[in-house]
Amino acid sequence: MKFYDCQPAPSPRRVRMMIAEKGIAVDKIEVDLRNGEHLKDWFRRINPRSEVPVLELDDGTVITESVAIYRYLEEIQPEPALMGRTPKEKAVIAMWDHKVEIEGFFAVAEVLRNTAKGFAGRAITGPQSYAQIPELAERGRRRVTEFMQTLDARLAHSRYLGGDQFSVADISGVVVVDFAGWIKATIPDDCLHLKRWHEEVSARPSAKL
């Protein structure tokens, strides 16, 4: 099983953390996004969208999308369970994982990709060229703040995002909160629950890889 990773990028870090939490053996291949390795023919043959993470199974099947890779890894190695045990747990974790991605990750990415010089002409992931729309940055910053407040409100009543147990929602969450640092968005001072949770999750060995 091959895992196409990129050390500095946020999305592959989600998969890296899950692999570490479960202790799964993979062949890791570093794709150097900063030097445009993902846009080269060899990688586009694997993923035409030029995105990491990618999991390539031994039979050649290519799995893209972090959430799909989460699902595969949970299925082949159920313990420790990171996507819930009961129908309700599974749904609540899937809900928070999705909210983190849509309300958090995409908001941060919207700011970054529409302002950073390095993303000029690449405002959307993938091989197609899309011009930056600077107006999106302001909107994205507002959304990032709202996202942090949403997490804080959840964590006022729950140890982890998905409930009592650490889950993929926490992995996605810590990745996105750290990714917000790229646009210099930090946890608001009054989000004490989010701070408590961020410290706890960041202390896990898997968060340091």
Add this chain to the structure above:
Amino acid sequence: MKFYDCQPAPSPRRVRMMIAEKGIAVDKIEVDLRNGEHLKDWFRRINPRSEVPVLELDDGTVITESVAIYRYLEEIQPEPALMGRTPKEKAVIAMWDHKVEIEGFFAVAEVLRNTAKGFAGRAITGPQSYAQIPELAERGRRRVTEFMQTLDARLAHSRYLGGDQFSVADISGVVVVDFAGWIKATIPDDCLHLKRWHEEVSARPSAKL
């Protein structure tokens, strides 16, 4: 179990189709988005994001996010399986379902919400007001075309999006292709595989609800 639906909206249609495919009994509550029912206090107490679909379990747990509702329904009623049986099937279906949502649904929504008069000040779902950014519409239209081409390429080699079997990826897919009609984006003439699949999926009784 209560299902908060809205007949004309795309996302709750995903859940409506799955419920019909599985023959699950739910209490259906129509939320009239066009008259702003989702922004009223009673509904915001259920979902502070003011979005449908929502599934409210008998113990009061609220599940938002279509993908999380899919997961819950599949767990409580495994047959007919709509999210795969093997780890690989589950991952491939999750991958296509996610691609449909990110590359398709959000692209259509980007066009619609940033141009339609009815969405002025509501360019993003939820209770917060966000101004429209008309520049997004042009970008969104390009993305919708690319999305249809991506589906067509997949369907050239596969009967359904997730493989040999009908799955939630097809439900999400037909909902998004039909949603594209709202912005007058139709299946490109040369996307014959996508047309074949769209006809087949649209003929299912669940697609007509």
